[in-house]
Amino acid sequence: MTGTDTTKQGFMLDEAAQGVIGTPMDRPDGPLKVSGAATYAHEWNLPGTAHGVLVRATIAHGRLDHVNATSIADIDGLLGVYSGPRFLRNPAQGGAEEAPVQGVDIEYFGQPVALVVAETFEAARDGAMRIQLRMEADDSGVFDPANSPAEPQEDEALEQGDLDQAMQDAAHAIDVTYTTPGHNSAAMEPHCSIAHWQDGRLTLRGSYQMLKYNKMELADALDIDPARVRVLSPYVGGGFGSKLGLAPEALAAAIAARDLDRPVVVALSRQQVFEVVMRRSESTQRVRLAASEDGTLTGLGHSGLVSNLPGESFAEPLLQATRFLYGGQNRTLSLGLSRVNRLCAGSVRAPGEAIGMQVLENAMDELACAADIDPVELRLRNIPERHPETGIPFASRKLAQALQQGAESFGWNRRQTQTGACREGEWLIGMGMATAARVNWLSKSAARVTLKTDGTALVETDMTDIGTGTYAILTQIAAEMLGLTPGAVTTTLGDTDLPAAAGSGGSWGASSSGSSVFLACQEIRKDIARQMGCTPEDLTLKNGTAVCGNRSTPLTDLLTRDVCREATVKPDKAMKDKQSASYGAHFCEVAVNAVTGETRVRRMLGVFGAGRILNEKTARSQCIGAMTWGIGMALHEDLMFDLRDGHLTNRDLAEYHIPVNLDVPHQDVIFIEERDDDASPIQAKGLGELGICGAAAAVTNAIYNACGVRVREYPATVDKIITGLA
Structure with a gap:
């Protein structure tokens, strides 16, 4: 049926x-x-499994001309070296004669360019670390997005009314620019694939999120009938978008396993995950808000600049929630894409809203302060009756209820409107909030x-x-x-x-x-x-x-x-005739040390309307995990690239900082009763990404309320807060 x-x-x-x-x-x-x-x-332990380790490029732009397999011929148990269209077997084992690689393009530092396969992982790792490569660097590589012309994304552009005039006529106007850094998904389980061929059919045991697409991608890459591919992924230790598509280890394992006629496992190290698996793009975002005396928006502008590799079509959809969340008849939206030689940018948990709403909700807080209107009330006044761009009606929408119920449950009425007004010894106490919204499909x-x-x-x-x-x-x-x-x-x-x-x-x-x-x-x-x-x-x-x-x-x-x-x-x-989305609200209390600039998040509340909640426990866990990531985005996470040669400087969890136990306070989650007939036959809507949308803004808005420091360059680290306090 x-x-x-x-x-x-x-x-x-x-x-x-x-x-x-x-x-x-x-x-x-x-x-x-x-x-x-x-x-x-990585736990299947198939009999006869060989181990493969990827070899990384040590330049960010150029070509790989030669792989010297003889340079590791002394390794016991070496089975083969793969690169590009040629397989280079260890000559010491009587294999094929070594040959040039026929020019493999290198587009980013750390790009996999070869695979070393051996009887043991240790032998394969040794070979991957010391194999000799001949690479020719191309000085035309671009490592800084600011040095690359922005390609306008025409399908994201909107001109509606006259925003410039609205800004001039506004009783209150905000024109601010924020920057957000790149992020890594850093799933608990690193990427891994075990490939095994039998009777011309490939079975790949891997860690992937969308198997029907992964099967087709693998068949296409190997140029075989999809009916000859089976992908098994019964348990996945986190993905957050990083395992939506195939990563290099899957194809590498499949090619080596076919040639060797035995199972081959290829797992990425944590450092390789950071260097190879797609990142969330950094962004520069400008938000302009024009409002009447009572805070009603008359104009809204949101523009952004993001980056990706040359030839990649994905551009972080920053404007996704901006299009429908708030009113304002005069609207200007635009998105630019710069081309850089950094690892590929792609979908990381809640692509678009995660950082787009982060900045939009900061700007709304700035408008609330400028207009001397409570931030919750400002948002309530600007919930549109219909989609502000298309005019189509909204499906079930619990935004107002989330804002109101969240404010009451959190004790928002105890918030001091004047910054720095609440103090406990060295600690300045503040509250912040933000809207949460995520499109529903x-x-x-x-x-x-x-x-x-x-x-x-x-x-x-x-x-x-x-x-x-x-x-x-x-x-x-x-x-x-x-x-x-x-x-x-x-x-x-x-x-x-x-x-x-x-x-x-x-x-x-x-x-x-x-x-x-x-x-x-x-x-x-x-x-x-x-x-x-x-x-x-x-x-x-x-x-x-x-x-x-x-x-x-x-x-x-x-x-x-x-x-x-x-x-x-x-x-x-x-x-398609209605705008469908999940909605919510974040509330946060922080303490900022007036001497050291240290920020401690003391409590958080998320209130969400996402249609029917299918399992209250797993749903709550999803929201808590997302809110925790919001703390990381606000205070810690930052992919740092060396602008001299494009290499990622913090490629592990020692240097790429994420929230740890003492960074995360007690978190409460409230679900609003909702049944959305327009969302799905079971009246449920998306929840897993909703909790991260706007969460970081609630933290930084609370920092401003506590100490009067507005950090517009994420993350809000101690040095930036101390500078602001000074």
Whole structure:
């Protein structure tokens, strides 16, 4: 069965009798993970596995002309060296004659240019570290975005009304420029792939987020039929966008494994993750706000400059939330892309809103101060009735409720409006807030559900669980719809031989894959209703029993064969007629040391409206993790490139600073009750990225309230705050 639209059926989950949907159910995969029984990419230990280590470029722009495989011929257990179109086998082992690489272009420092394969990891690492390369540097490389002409992104540009005139006529006007640095996803599990060929078919065990796309990418790179590729990724130790597409280790492992006719594992070191895996682009953003005396926006301008490698089309979509979040009839939006020889920029958790809203919400705080209007009230006054650019209506939107409920729960009325007014010894205390918003999508996704004669159910899809709780929520949906206890449901994920799901990305995974499971279960309910002699609406399923009218029958007695149904959910065309997004509000209290400039976040609250919450526990964990990342963006995280040669100077977790235990205070999360019929068949919206949007701005707005220092160059490190205090 294929469901091709988002028919409003989600009420069934509220009327079902099992009572497991939305509850804080523990993760079914939790015991496996804490006991070490969950098999991650590097843990398969296939017999005969060889080890590969990538070789990195030590120039940022130029060409690789030669790989000297003979330079490591003395290594015991060396199996081969791969680079470009030629495979260079160790001549000492009687392999092919060494040859030039035929010119491999190098576009950034650390780019993988070769693979050394050996019997042991230590031997492969030794070879990768000391193999001789001949590289020719090209002095035309660009390492500083400021030195590269900005390419206007025409599809991001907007001119509506007359912003310049609105700024002149405004009772209150703000014109500010902020900079944000690059970020790395730094997932707990480094990237890894194990490739194994058998009978001309490749099986790749890896750590990836969107398997149906990863399978096609791998087949395309190897020039083989996608039917000959199977990707297995049942457990993923974090991704945050870095594992959306294939990283170099996957293709390298596949090529070497095919040539050697044995499994090959290639794992990235933490330093290689930082140098190779895509970054979030740094940005320079200018925001202009024009407002009347009562704070109503009459004009809004937001322009940004981001960067990427030459030839890459992705440009960090800074303006995504700016387009619909606030009103203002005079609007100017623009985005420029500079070309630099740094590792590729791409999607990192909440691409666009994460840093775009960070700056927009700082500017709104500056406007609130200039107009002497409470920051919460300013935002409430500027929630538009319709999309300010297109005029289309909004789908369900809980922004006002999030702002109001958050302010009340946080004790916002105790905030001092004058900076530096609240002090505890050396510590200046302040409060800040920001809006959270993230666009919502539904993506094509398929699942298969089988209700078995023994009263158990099996859910199958190639959807991934990157720590978000997919195993739990799909189990809960099936259990609720089929009237089973969660223990009677088995969910199988992360295998491209299963129906193709949306994948974990864009915050659409839960609503999309969950909807496909919902629709498949709905078809099974129809089959049961026919056997019971009633309509699906009159059927009740609970604790393995079907009830219709006065008749009650255990499913094990009712079913004479397994009932298997497959369903696919696709976006409804009507969804384009409304602006769909998830909304929320962040509230933060900080203490800033008046002597040292040190900032300590003392408490945070996030209030979110994201449609139906499928599992309260996993949803809360997602929000806490996102808010923690917001603290990192505000105070710590900063990819630092040497502008002389383009190399990344802080390529590990010792030098790329992230929040640690003592940096993170108690965090509260409140979910607003919401059912969004326009979002998905199960009335759920994206949540995993919402919690990071605006979070950093709440922290820095609180710093300003505490001590009067407005840091416009992120992160807000001690040196910048001390300078401001002075």
